[in-house]
Amino acid sequence: MMQALAPNVEQLDARCWRLHHHGFSMNSGLVVGEDRAAVIDTGSGPREAAGLYAAIRRITGLPLIVVNTHAHGDHVFGNKYFAAHGVEHFHASAAAVEHLRGHGHEERQLVRFLEPEMALRQGPYSSILIPAEIVAESGAMLDLGGTALEVFGLGRGHTAGDLLVRCGRILFAGDLVEEGGPPNFEDADPFLWAELLGRLEEECGPDTVIVPGHGNVVDVDFVRHQHREMLAAIREGKEIVASWPAGSFDPTAYQLELLPYGPEQSSIFLQRLRELRP
Numbered sequence: 001m002m003q004a005l006a007p008n009v010e011q012l013d014a015r016c017w018r019l020h021h022h023g024f025s026m027n028s029g030l031v032v033g034e035d036r037a038a039v040i041d042t043g044s045g046p047r048e049a050a051g052l053y054a055a056i057r058r059i060t061g062l063p064l065i066v067v068n069t070h071a072h073g074d075h076v077f078g079n080k081y082f083a084a085h086g087v088e089h090f091h092a093s094a095a096a097v098e099h100l101r102g103h104g105h106e107e108r109q110l111v112r113f114l115e116p117e118m119a120l121r122q123g124p125y126s127s128i129l130i131p132a133e134i135v136a137e138s139g140a141m142l143d144l145g146g147t148a149l150e151v152f153g154l155g156r157g158h159t160a161g162d163l164l165v166r167c168g169r170i171l172f173a174g175d176l177v178e179e180g181g182p183p184n185f186e187d188a189d190p191f192l193w194a195e196l197l198g199r200l201e202e203e204c205g206p207d208t209v210i211v212p213g214h215g216n217v218v219d220v221d222f223v224r225h226q227h228r229e230m231l232a233a234i235r236e237g238k239e240i241v242a243s244w245p246a247g248s249f250d251p252t253a254y255q256l257e258l259l260p261y262g263p264e265q266s267s268i269f270l271q272r273l274r275e276l277r278p
């Protein structure tokens with residue numbers, strides 16, 4: 001039998017939980033109303049989804065709905081497992097749905113060590129379930145009975161369609177905020193992401209609890225730091241890109257060290273700057 005990977009469970013307030021997966025340090029969320037409960041991101045395949053589902057069922061027996069913050073495999077590849085266990089409503093942004101339709105299979109590579117069945121498309125729950133319910137650009141309120149969940153976007157950032165989920169002072173931010181590792185720029189527009197972080201700061205009060213896509217829970221000061229760091233990295237990065245011959249992409253080790261994101265993500269960051277503002 002396939003091994004279920006159990007997350008760490010942390011209760012954040014009377015209705016909200018953070019379920020932290022060990023593989024990619026990814027955070028799922030759970031918000032429990034009186035009639036329904038919402039699951040935010042389902043893990044990177046059937047192994048994590050099975051552990052997540054079991055942990056959720058120890059907290060609530062209510063019908064579940066799912067919200068995917070964005071289309072990266074570590075956040076959506078557990079969807080099929082949840083559908084097979086009775087979940088009918090999956091919500092995502094139009095851009096996330098489009099990415100999954102066109103490029104979903106390319107995400108399989110990402111999870112190959114943690115979820116080999118998902119990577120190889122073998123066995124139960126290894127197909128990609130694309131959410132059918134698209135969250136409008138103006139956002140949506142999802143009624144859980146006695147509790148409303150606010151689902152909204154703030155524009156392009158980590159991907160073309162990142163959603164945030166708010167319940168009271170708890171804010172699930174998806175990969176727009178990352179703790180414990182650098183932001184991931186693979187599908188990002190760093191220019192727009194930096195602007196978005198400014199708007200995100202305004203959405204937060206001093207007591208807002210922000211659950212990042214990966215790593216530990218943070219506060220608005222952390223978002224402010226990530227915002228300023230990205231603005232400074234863009235200033236530095238533009239100078240680096242301008243120093244190369246036209247059309248070339250050739251970061252030196254020294255140039256990568258000028259950026260705060262480690263060699264791999266700093267290199268991707270520079271590549272995105274070059275592609276987006278050639």
Ligand SMILES: [Zn+2]
Nearest residue numbers: 070072175184
């Ligand atoms: Zn992501």
